[in-house]
Amino acid sequence: MLVELQELDTRLAQLSHRFATLPEHKKISEVRGEEEKLEEQLDEIMIELKVLRQSQIDREAEVQGLEDKIAKSTSALYGGAITSPKDATAMQSEIESISRRQAILEDQIIELMEQIEPFALEEAEIEAQRRVGGEKLHHLEEQLAVAQAEIEVEQLAASTERAQIEERAGNDLVALYERNRTRMGDHTAVGRLVGTSCGACFLGISAVEIDRIRRLPSNEPSECPECGALLIR
Ligand SMILES: [Zn+2]
Structure with missing residues (x-):
């Protein structure tokens, strides 16, 4: 009986050890570590992207404002509202000056879009990696739960058997x-x-x-x- 008790205690200790050191634990923490790294990378990219995208939005808004101004001036110029040739010349040169500013802004917008592109690609790449990591993690957590449940069944069986032996052996x-x-x-x-x-x-x-x-x-x-x-x- 004592030998049986000893065997069961050894078995229970082994089961506890197995429960605590299931290989899934290590794999899960590895995947979590990778995930954290990806998140840090993503944070850095998003800071860059935010600045670049805001610059693009600001310039696009400015271009829109300039286009409205040009449209208004053009319709004034050709709509007959301005009759004096001097005023017409002044307005013509104003339109040209606005157009030059618009061209500069549009070049800048193209440059910004070129700068944004590699960051946006990297962002998409990291998001894809995170999705893969998330699925991996989910799968590992399921595997861990299955392995733990199996051990728990064995633990319960050993504990039950141990209790029966204790009862037969007596308190002393x-x-x-x-x-x-x-x-x-x-x-x-x-x-x-x-x-x-x-x-x-x-x-x-x-x-x-x-x-x-x-x-x-x-x-x-x-x-x-x-x-x-x-x-x-
Ligand atoms: Zn001895």
């Missing part, structure tokens, strides 16, 4: 076992008597001690005189 023996286990650890709390050696510490036990141990009633636990392990006869 269990208390003795628990005390030894705390003191010596799962693997050496119980030892099988192999010939005249202790199965926990592998030391030989003197003939006198062996004789004393063998005379004990079978339900009375005995301890190894060398390491204190509970000896199974």
Whole structure:
């Protein structure tokens, strides 16, 4: 019974260890790390893009204003509202000056669009990588949940079996076992008597001690005189 308890405790410890060190944990934190890096890259790109796009919007608004002005002046010029040739010449040169400003702005807008393009491509690339990463993460989390559930089933089975053995062993023996286990650890709390050696510490036990141990009633636990392990006869 004690050997069974010991085996189950070892098994439970292994299951807890497996639960905590499932390979999915490492993979998930790797994917999360990659995701953080991508987010940082994206933040930097978005700062650049924001400035460039705002410049483009400002210039486009200015161009729109200039176009309205030109349209208004042109219709005044050819609509017959201006009769004096002097005024007409002045307005003509104003329209030309506005047009020059418009051409400069339009060149700048083209330049800005050329600057925006590689950033926008990079943004799209990072977004695509993030989507792939997100799917990977989702998949890994599902795998982790499945693996954890499998371990939990095994843990429950081992715990149930352990409770049954404890009940059969009785409180005194269990208390003795628990005390030894705390003191010596799962693997050496119980030892099988192999010939005249202790199965926990592998030391030989003197003939006198062996004789004393063998005379004990079978339900009375005995301890190894060398390491204190509970000896199974
Ligand atoms: Zn021993």
